Amino acid sequence: MTRTAVDDHVSAAVDATNATRIAVSTVIFTLRRLPGGDTPVVALPLVRRTRDPHEGQWSLPGGWLDVAEGLDAAASRTLAETTGLAPSYLEQLYAFGAVDRSPTRVVSIVYWALIRPEIASSGVGRSGADALENVQWFDAASLPRLAFDHNEIVEYALWRLRNKVGYSRIAHGLLADMFTLAELREVYESILGRRLDPANFRRQVENSGNLIPTELFRTGSHRPARLYRYNQDVELADRGPLDARD
Amino acid sequence: MTRTAVDDHVSAAVDATNATRIAVSTVIFTLRRLPGGDTPVVALPLVRRTRDPHEGQWSLPGGWLDVAEGLDAAASRTLAETTGLAPSYLEQLYAFGAVDRSPTRVVSIVYWALIRPEIASSGVGRSGADALENVQWFDAASLPRLAFDHNEIVEYALWRLRNKVGYSRIAHGLLADMFTLAELREVYESILGRRLDPANFRRQVENSGNLIPTELFRTGSHRPARLYRYNQDVELADRGPLDARD
Incomplete structure (x- = not known):
C-alpha cells in the first residue's frame, strides 16, 4: 500500500494490519419532479470532491469512521456534515472493499437512506442539502461518472430499493x-x-x-x-x- | 497477515483514525441430524479461542483482513484456515461495529455461507472441519455463550436464512x-x-x-x-x- 495523497492523517507508524481505513458513506434517495417531467424520479444528493483523488468529481456523502463511534452513528454524522440531511430511514447496505477501489486501501461501509420529498426540497435553512456548496441532487437513472466505485454502489442501492419496495413498507419513507x-x-x-x-x-x-x-x-x-x-x-x-x- | 495477528492487541503507536481494525468472520450453516433427533437441525461450526480476549470460548471462524485482499477472498481464506471448509454459497451478511464489542476497536465484516450436509460431515481428509482441533459443530438453536457479540451475529444470520429460504433457491445450497x-x-x-x-x-x-x-x-x-x-x-x-x- 502506498501512502500518498488521499488524506492528511495517515501516520507512517502503522503496521500492515492497520493500513486499511474505514469510510462510511450513504446513498440517500428521495423523489424529485424534474422540470418538464411527468412523474417524479428517484434522486440522490452527491458531494463534489475538493481534493485528490478524484478532485472535482461527484461522490457519495460520507467520511471516515471515528474510532469512538458506532457505524450507524458515523453514517448519520457524516451525512449531516456533508449534506445537512437527516433521513427518515437509514439501513446498512453493504461493505465495499475491493483492493483497487481507491489509491490507498479503504473499506467503505455504505448505508442507504430515504428522505421525504418535502424535507429534501425545502431544506431547513442552512442545513438543507440545497443550501450547501458542493452538494447537488442528481437523477439516479442518469448519473455522471462518479468518484471511486460510487456508480456501482448507487446501482446496488437502487436494486435494493426496488426489491424492498415490493415486500415492505419502504415507500412510507418517501411519503408524508x-x-x-x-x-x-x-x-x-x-x-x-x-x-x-x-x-x-x-x-x-x-x-x-x-x-x-x-x-x-x-x-x-x-x-x-x-x-x-x-x-x-x-x-x-x-x-x-x-x-x-x- | 500472520496467524498471531488474529488475537494480538493494538500496538500503542497507531493514531486514532487507524486504530480500528477489520476482521472478517463467517457464519456457515449446514443441516445435521443430531443423535436421537427426528429431523435435521441447522448447525454451524465454531472455533474455540486459544487466547484472550474470551480465551476458551467458542467463536465464529474468521481472521484479520489482509491489506492486499478483497473482502470475499478474506472470508473464504479465513474460513478455510480455521475450519478447512469451502462453502457452496457465500454472501456478505453485515458489518458489525459497535464500539464496545471488543476490548479494542474491531469492525467485523461478517459473511454467511451454506455447505451441503455430506460435505460438512465427511470432510476431506485433514481439511474437514471435524478433523481440526478446536473446531466443533453446534446446533444453531442452542448455542453456549459465545465470544464477543457472536451470539447476536448468529441470530441475525439465522433470521436472514429464514427470510431468504422463502423467496430464493437458497435451500439448494444445503442439498445434493x-x-x-x-x-x-x-x-x-x-x-x-x-x-x-x-x-x-x-x-x-x-x-x-x-x-x-x-x-x-x-x-x-x-x-x-x-x-x-x-x-x-x-x-x-x-x-x-x-x-x-x-
Whole structure:
C-alpha cells in the first residue's frame, strides 16, 4: 500500500494490519419532479470532491469512521456534515472493499437512506442539502461518472430499493404521514420505473393490511381522494433482530 | 497477515483514525441430524479461542483482513484456515461495529455461507472441519455463550436464512444436485423450525418453476420417490448487480 495523497492523517507508524481505513458513506434517495417531467424520479444528493483523488468529481456523502463511534452513528454524522440531511430511514447496505477501489486501501461501509420529498426540497435553512456548496441532487437513472466505485454502489442501492419496495413498507419513507393511493402509486412507479394499473394497485394495497383509510380527503382540481396512513403495527422495513440494537 | 495477528492487541503507536481494525468472520450453516433427533437441525461450526480476549470460548471462524485482499477472498481464506471448509454459497451478511464489542476497536465484516450436509460431515481428509482441533459443530438453536457479540451475529444470520429460504433457491445450497420433494421439504422444515403440509408444499414448489423433475427415483424402504433438480436458469439467490463482481 502506498501512502500518498488521499488524506492528511495517515501516520507512517502503522503496521500492515492497520493500513486499511474505514469510510462510511450513504446513498440517500428521495423523489424529485424534474422540470418538464411527468412523474417524479428517484434522486440522490452527491458531494463534489475538493481534493485528490478524484478532485472535482461527484461522490457519495460520507467520511471516515471515528474510532469512538458506532457505524450507524458515523453514517448519520457524516451525512449531516456533508449534506445537512437527516433521513427518515437509514439501513446498512453493504461493505465495499475491493483492493483497487481507491489509491490507498479503504473499506467503505455504505448505508442507504430515504428522505421525504418535502424535507429534501425545502431544506431547513442552512442545513438543507440545497443550501450547501458542493452538494447537488442528481437523477439516479442518469448519473455522471462518479468518484471511486460510487456508480456501482448507487446501482446496488437502487436494486435494493426496488426489491424492498415490493415486500415492505419502504415507500412510507418517501411519503408524508397521510397520502392518497395515487400518491402511493406514484412512489412505486418512480422506484420501479414503470406504470402500474391503478385498479390492480388499489386492490393489492387494500388487501395488504398495511394501509388504514382516514376520514380525510385531498381536494383540488380532481375529485376528492381519500387520505390513507400506514398501519403503525407493521414495521417500516423488517430488519429482524438488528432493529432491537439501535 | 500472520496467524498471531488474529488475537494480538493494538500496538500503542497507531493514531486514532487507524486504530480500528477489520476482521472478517463467517457464519456457515449446514443441516445435521443430531443423535436421537427426528429431523435435521441447522448447525454451524465454531472455533474455540486459544487466547484472550474470551480465551476458551467458542467463536465464529474468521481472521484479520489482509491489506492486499478483497473482502470475499478474506472470508473464504479465513474460513478455510480455521475450519478447512469451502462453502457452496457465500454472501456478505453485515458489518458489525459497535464500539464496545471488543476490548479494542474491531469492525467485523461478517459473511454467511451454506455447505451441503455430506460435505460438512465427511470432510476431506485433514481439511474437514471435524478433523481440526478446536473446531466443533453446534446446533444453531442452542448455542453456549459465545465470544464477543457472536451470539447476536448468529441470530441475525439465522433470521436472514429464514427470510431468504422463502423467496430464493437458497435451500439448494444445503442439498445434493438431485433430491426428492421430501428432502427439500425437510430443509425448509429445519430452517423454519416447523412442519409443512406435504401436499401444500408439493403444490407450491411445483408451481414455482424452480424445480425440474428427472426420470430418476429414490428407492428404499418407502415407495420410490422422484428425484428433482433445480432449474439452473434461476439464480441460487439473486444478489443483484453484485453477482457480476465476483
